[in-house]
Amino acid sequence: MTTIDQQQYDELRRVMGSDIGVLVASFERDCQQRIADAQDAFAASDFERLRRIAHTLKGGALGMAALALAEECKCLEGAAKDTDSAAANLALRRVEEHLAITLRVLRERC
Secondary structure (H helix, E strand, O other), rough: OOOOOOOHHHHHHHHHHHHHHHHHHHHHHHHHHHHHHHHHHHOOOOOOOHHHHHHHHHHHHHHHOHHHHHHHHHHHHHHHHOHHHHHHHHHHHHHHHHHHHHHHHHHHHH
């Protein structure tokens, strides 16, 4: 799956104009905070909180045209819903990895 849907991102950039960098920076801060919250929820075995965080991350990723990240967030959401600790741990690591890739790509395209 592609990291960024180029057509959707181009439209977002057209709408945002010169503020696209501000949007990307805000997305980065929000995601980093939510990842930290997800790590805390996982450590506490609070799967419902982890599911909600993953759902919110997925929505944010879709809004930024970050399809691969959204897909990984969907996997995390499902693992949390199933209270599958091993799957949630793997999915959380994959979300973190895809977030790093996504942020690099978004910064390059600002």
